[in-house]
Amino acid sequence: MENTRASLMFKTLAVAAIGLSATFVMLVRDPSDTLFGGGYPELWRRTGLAGAPTRAAACIFAGVFLLAMGWLYRLLFAPLELLRGVDEVGYIAEDGRSRAQAANEVRRRRKTGELPPVYPNGWYRVLDSHMLERGDVKSVTVLGQQVAVFRGQDGKAYVVDAYCPHLGANLAVGGRVVGGCIECPFHGWQFRGVDGRCVKIPYADKVPEFAKVRCWPSCEINGLVLVWFHCDGLEPSWRVPEQSQITRGEWVYRGRTEHFINAHIEEIPENAADIAHLAHLHTPGIVSGVDLRYTNSKTWEFIRHDWKVEWKPEPEPNKHCSQMLVKHALTVFGRHWPLLDLDVLARQVGPGVVFLLFEHSFLGRGVIMHCVTPVEPLLQCVSHTIFYQSSIPPLVPKFILRAECIQFERDVMIWNNKTYISKPMLVKEDSAIQKHRRWFSQFYSENSPRLRYQHDTLDF
Numbered sequence: 001m002e003n004t005r006a007s008l009m010f011k012t013l014a015v016a017a018i019g020l021s022a023t024f025v026m027l028v029r030d031p032s033d034t035l036f037g038g039g040y041p042e043l044w045r046r047t048g049l050a051g052a053p054t055r056a057a058a059c060i061f062a063g064v065f066l067l068a069m070g071w072l073y074r075l076l077f078a079p080l081e082l083l084r085g086v087d088e089v090g091y092i093a094e095d096g097r098s099r100a101q102a103a104n105e106v107r108r109r110r111k112t113g114e115l116p117p118v119y120p121n122g123w124y125r126v127l128d129s130h131m132l133e134r135g136d137v138k139s140v141t142v143l144g145q146q147v148a149v150f151r152g153q154d155g156k157a158y159v160v161d162a163y164c165p166h167l168g169a170n171l172a173v174g175g176r177v178v179g180g181c182i183e184c185p186f187h188g189w190q191f192r193g194v195d196g197r198c199v200k201i202p203y204a205d206k207v208p209e210f211a212k213v214r215c216w217p218s219c220e221i222n223g224l225v226l227v228w229f230h231c232d233g234l235e236p237s238w239r240v241p242e243q244s245q246i247t248r249g250e251w252v253y254r255g256r257t258e259h260f261i262n263a264h265i266e267e268i269p270e271n272a273a274d275i276a277h278l279a280h281l282h283t284p285g286i287v288s289g290v291d292l293r294y295t296n297s298k299t300w301e302f303i304r305h306d307w308k309v310e311w312k313p314e315p316e317p318n319k320h321c322s323q324m325l326v327k328h329a330l331t332v333f334g335r336h337w338p339l340l341d342l343d344v345l346a347r348q349v350g351p352g353v354v355f356l357l358f359e360h361s362f363l364g365r366g367v368i369m370h371c372v373t374p375v376e377p378l379l380q381c382v383s384h385t386i387f388y389q390s391s392i393p394p395l396v397p398k399f400i401l402r403a404e405c406i407q408f409e410r411d412v413m414i415w416n417n418k419t420y421i422s423k424p425m426l427v428k429e430d431s432a433i434q435k436h437r438r439w440f441s442q443f444y445s446e447n448s449p450r451l452r453y454q455h456d457t458l459d460f
């Protein structure tokens with residue numbers, strides 16, 4: 001609603017600007033006008049060039065004005081979309097190597113260590129709801145598998161295996177939504193989203209019972225399309241809770257970021273229990289950037305973030321959840337700015353979803369949905385989607401998301417280049433890490449897939 005109003009205002013301003021510029025250009029006919037107060041040279045008059053410089057200047061001015069308006073509109077109203085490529089963050093590309101070369105080298109050379117299983121049981125995000133319109137089909141890789149995500153004409157989102165069981169065409173590449181079904185682009189078989197059953201074979205009299213595509217248990221909540229994975233095919237044993245402010249439309253979408261991380265999935269949530277790293281990695285002000293070679297530079301020393309953190313698992317019946325309570329304070333030139341104190345509750349629900357709930361006296365309330373989805377055994381897609389009180393100017397949540405993204409990218413540089421240590425050398429103050437590992441182990445079961453070879457990954 002608010003976005004529609006803003007966009008209407010912008011369109012009105014743009015039309016007014018174009019109208020004014022056009023009028024101005026048309027009015028510039030007289031050679032004795034603006035630029036040449038004393039009249040044009042005779043030659044210009046004869047060749048018909050009189051008035052042209054002013055008209056050109058007016059056109060350039062109108063163009064620049066429109067560009068500036070567009071930029072201002074995006075800054076003030078449009079959601080922040082920060083989508084990082086697989087090799088874009090956290091690698092050091094030196095000696096003339098490209099970022100992709102640096103990333104591939106790190107992946108090839110890395111010692112993976114003794115890893116836990118690579119795909120824990122749980123709910124994982126496949127897409128944000130707004131990315132899937134009615135009738136859309138998207139191809140997504142989750143947990144090493146290709147899936148087709150589509151939204152039926154009934155408005156429901158469905159997730160099925162991408163490869164058609166008939167002859168293997170990819171349903172997400174050229175497939176078409178027909179009612180609540182997806183139609184294969186190769187021979188036109190139609191599969192129902194609800195249960196994967198084939199309901200139509202255009203050239204056959206009868207559809208055999210066994211004609212079926214695998215259908216993933218899925219749900220749509222808090223603006224996310226999620227799938228359930230269990231290595232033994234068991235049904236979901238818990239649900240991702242609803243954030244009612246999102247459903248009621250009180251908190252609205254203000255942007256998202258996406259990163260690909262070259263690490264085992266468990267490294268990412270373990271960060272919440274690694275309390276000591278906050279005081280080291282995340283203390284330098286966000287102005288000092290994300291490249292860990294420079295974040296401790298003297299130039300930005302005057303601005304520091306202070307963190308007080310506590311991590312604990314939740315008791316039954318929510319033992320699949322854990323909580324990190326964060327108290328953030330900002331100091332500038334050693335002076336604490338209480339107005340910028342921020343409390344965050346990070347509630348992890350299963351291995352793949354975290355609710356980062358913000359509460360601030362005047363900056364308002366909102367949530368960042370932090371989702372980790374394994375793409376391959378050692379490649380995680382991490383998305384942060386922010387929903388914020390609709391009454392707060394979008395610039396505020398966009399700034400929060402951007403700031404969070406800077407801190408997160410520092411972790412990315414660590415994760416992308418580290419190895420997993422199954423028996424780490426810990427001190428007493430690191431005890432939450434072991435607790436976290438015990439808590440996280442509930443998402444593995446005997447048949448959870450393991451990494452077979454160190455190079456069980458693809459090059460970027």
Ligand code: FES
Pocket residue numbers: 164165166167168169184185186187188189
């Ligand atoms: S491969 Fe899909 S219908 Fe033939």
Ligand SMILES: [Fe+2]
Pocket residue numbers: 271277281282407411
């Ligand atoms: Fe961190």
